[in-house]
Each structure stands twice: as C-alpha cells, then as structure tokens.
Amino acid sequence: MHVAIIGAAGMLGRKLTQRIVAEGAIQGRAVDRLTLLDVIAPEAPKFAGHVDLRAADLSTPGEAEALVAARPDMIFHLAAIVSAEAELDFDKGYRINLDGTRLLFDAVRLASQQDGYRPRVVFASSIAVFGAPLPYPIPDDFHTTPLTSYGTQKAIGELLLSDYSRRGFFDGIGIRLPTVCIRPGKPNKAASGFFSNILREPLVGQEAVLPVPDTVRHWHVSPRSAVGFLLHAATIDVDAVGPRRNLSMPGLSATVGEQIEALRRVAGDKAVALIRREPDAMITRMCDGWAPGFEATRALALGFTAEASFDEIIRVHIEDELGGTL
C-alpha cells in the first residue's frame, strides 16, 4: 500500500510517519511506499520500503496533480497554516488552507474520472469549526459557526470532503481534532500553548506561565491518540460512517485545575510549584470562545478512542517523549 502524508514535517505528520514506519503497516495493512510532502522537505524516515520526499506547497498549481500521479492508496491531509497565522495573513490562510485543500481534492477527482482511482482521504479538521457561544458538551449535530478564518477554512474543507465523497471521487473522512496536549517541543506563542506548557515544562524542572484561572475548561487529546484517530480513520468502513463524513473526535474535557492536580499526582508538589500564575485578560477572554467538550457519540460508536484522565495524558507524554521515566 502506498501512503501519502501532506504536512509530513509537522508535529502530527512526524508522529504519524514514525508510527507507520515502526509498524510497517496501518491497522494490519502493509505499507510499502511512503510519499512525504511538506513546504520544507520532511526528514527521511528509516523505512524498508520506498520513500518519496517532496518539498512542495499544495496550493502551487501542478503540485497536487504530481502527488496524485503516483495514485497513493491513502492520503493524509494534515497541512495547514495555523490559526494565528491564518488570522494575521488573510491571503495566505485562504490560499493554503482552502485553495490547497481544494486543489488536492480536485486532483483526486480528475484522476478518479480518468481511471476510477478512489483513495481514502483523511482530513485533519479542528474543533475551531465551532464558535462561541457553545454548549457543554457540544452534540454531534451542533452547527459550525467558526470565529476565525482558520476555522472557516477547515469547515469549508469538511463540506468539500463530504460532497466529493458523496460523488464517489474518494472515500473521505474528516476528523475534528481536540487540542493536542501535551504538545512536545518548546513553549510556542499560540494563545492555547499554556495547556501544554504547564505540564511539559514542570515535568522537566522548568517554570511555566499560566495566564488563565484554574476554572477554564477545554478539550484535550494526547499526540498518541491523535495519531490513533488518523490511523483509525484511514481504515474505518466508510459505509458505516454514512454521508456525514466529518466527525468530532473523542477527547478529555478537563479544567486547568484538574490538569494541575493530575500533574501533582504524577510528579508531586515540587512540579506544581513551577507553575507561575500570570493572569492575562486577553487570553482568558479568548478561552471563553474555545470548546469545553464534546459528546462525540458517533466517533465513539465508530471505535475512535482517547484518554480518560489527565494522569493518562501525562503518562503518555512521559513514555513517548521522556523515555518512560521522570
């Protein structure tokens, strides 16, 4: 099986690649060829099969056709300009997140009309398709009224995915990812970065800043489970999914206070003492617009699974990023 990953150099793209390479398969279906695409060339994985590394911007005319020319059996579309950048640079956000996605889908459509090509397409959508005011928990049939250009572009991608799937051009599944926590790497400037920072940094003896009250509730998943969603979406029976191809993924709804208590249980008071409270009114206001949690009834029934506690999310981080011990 030939698997293409668009956005392969990103955090999820790299973890997905590692997992596929480690298992040599996706849910038991052998993978012998990987195409890894990103705007900067992804690193070559140690893989026994054939690997194509492509440095390309999907929104450049011809790039999607070139990718599709080799007829990958599965395409993971993870590439996106993130929320803050899409908000700052209107043209770039629409070009990459909307036009890039549509060019990919159209390249598959044209190939499908040529020779009956019909790959699985897994699209990484986001809970940013939802905009405040939001109920808690958010039901599966709640409307998508994004309050960012990024969320708008993802919601449009979802609609295209469903329509192109309904038309039979490909078998698409869109998965609305919760906020990934604990995000590995350095603290970044994303407004939501503190959810990861207040755990990741104290776990290695570093200070972290908490800009919001302990009562803020949000929706989380570990990087490992997020990769699990992608792999499950890649092999799930699309007939069981039906025409509504975009699914709110399961996750863990937790307050910041619950995150901190989990940190205390796993790493003790001295870790918790490294969290420095620096209230930020703007970030606190932004939090009000973020999804507190989902029912995810359909996704759970379809076999998608996530962590049940923040203790578990922290343990996954220790296993996957810190070699298994503190």
Add this chain to the structure above:
Amino acid sequence: MHVAIIGAAGMLGRKLTQRIVAEGAIQGRAVDRLTLLDVIAPEAPKFAGHVDLRAADLSTPGEAEALVAARPDMIFHLAAIVSAEAELDFDKGYRINLDGTRLLFDAVRLASQQDGYRPRVVFASSIAVFGAPLPYPIPDDFHTTPLTSYGTQKAIGELLLSDYSRRGFFDGIGIRLPTVCIRPGKPNKAASGFFSNILREPLVGQEAVLPVPDTVRHWHVSPRSAVGFLLHAATIDVDAVGPRRNLSMPGLSATVGEQIEALRRVAGDKAVALIRREPDAMITRMCDGWAPGFEATRALALGFTAEASFDEIIRVHIEDELGGTL
C-alpha cells in the same frame, strides 16, 4: 442609495427589482441607482433613477471588480446554478455557485481595503444546506450536512459570508430561503415543482400532476414574503444579528394534504379535482430528504415574517399573479 442585484433576471431578482422600483426605496431608504446583473441582460425596469443593465457571469475574472467599481451601497447576491443543474454539471455548479460568490466577496474585500468601502451584502442561501436525516422542526443550531453539490456550495458561501463580515470587509446577511410557493410561470422539471404546480395550475383551470402522497411535509414561503426577507435583511441592524450571519428564514410547514385543503377552501372542489395523482417512487424518496420545517427562532426575533396558512399563500398568488380574482 445605489443597489446592485446579481441574478436580477431570475424569478426573485425580477420581483425584488419590481418592488424596489415601485417603492423607490428599501424600507424607507431612497434608491436612486440600480445595477442589474445576470448572465442574460435583465429587462430594463421603468425607474426614475439611473439603471445599469449588465449581462455578465460573475465567475468570469474581472466582472466582480467591474460591478464593485461603482461601489454599490447594497448588493443582493441571488445568482446561482440551481440544484438539479449543479448536480448534473459538477464544474459549472462549483464555478458559478462557489467561485462566483468568492470572486464577488473578494472584489468587495479588495475595495474595502482600498478605501474603507463596506456595503451590505445579502446572500440568498437555501434550506438545501441541510441534509437528511432531519428533525422536525429543525432548530437554529442544527448542523449543515448538505446532500447535494448545490447545498454544499451554498453552505460554503455562508461560511465565507460570515468570515468576511467578521473581518469587516462587508456587512453580510445570509438568508436560507424556504421553497418558494406558489412559484409563478410554467410547470418546470424541478423535482419539487409539484408543490407549486398543484396549486397554480388548478387555479387557472389546468390539470396538475401530484407525484407524492398527501402526507409529505415541506417548508414554504410566498414569493412576496421571500422578497420581504431580502429587503428586511438589507436594512436590519447587523449588530443585533451578531457573528452568526446566516439565518434560517421563517416559513409555513405544511403537508401536501393541507395544501390541497387550502386550495379547496379558496377555489372549490372543481379546482381540487384537477389534481391528478401519479405516484412517483423516486420523487417520493427525494422528499424524505427535504426539510419538513424550521424553528426559525432567531429570524422571527429579528423581525422576518412569513405566511401563517396556505390559504394566505394562495391569496398572495391570486393578488400578485392573477390580478386579484379567480
């Protein structure tokens, strides 16, 4: 005030033009200039002010800019490839309904960035943004999962409208029109045409075919009220609407049986006797996917109004299309 109507040669476009010309104003705000655009040149109305007639396809590069160059204060965007044609011709549907809409919105955006231009944009959306299975009544916060390319294109237009409005490029309002009934003119091939045919034809002594059972329930509005929605959307306080700019319009939920009983009350048994039942399994199946009715809570609170009975819908038709008497 300069008003532009895109799709001015269509049924709603012509009625909207007539109403504006008759009143010389929109909700009391004087109109001194009209730009009427359609793929075929709209007829010149008898209007005291200045009229520009444009035969143009909005999806042709440059046409949207040309329209926006004169900085109309209000833009009604009614142009669309209808559902059946958008389903048959994938490229044409996406080109006109999605690209045309986006080119218009982008032309306004660029003008807005040049000189602070910020018109009102009223976008005719459709209940086709919803796809079965549907609850009855459909609440305002129900998700949009269209089952046609037309519905997909309208749902994408809605998302763009909200995002461009949030960004301040224009003040957009999207209105999801119920099925317009009684549609004037000749019986057409639209699968939903019978809802109008079974009333319009018997009212003038002609036979009409009913392909579905009397129990089929659907969501209707008169052409007069549909034009009323457009005019109300053109002048409504957008701050009262908030960031969720797309509204399911009010309408009348009625079964075919209720339509027929209203016809009997208004035009007697001999009119009802002209309805010939010719069951069509395919059309009956399609009806299962159509919206039975909406709560329309927000639109009602914002002052949009529709008919309360089918007797009233029939009387509007007699007044507006048949000179006031049978």
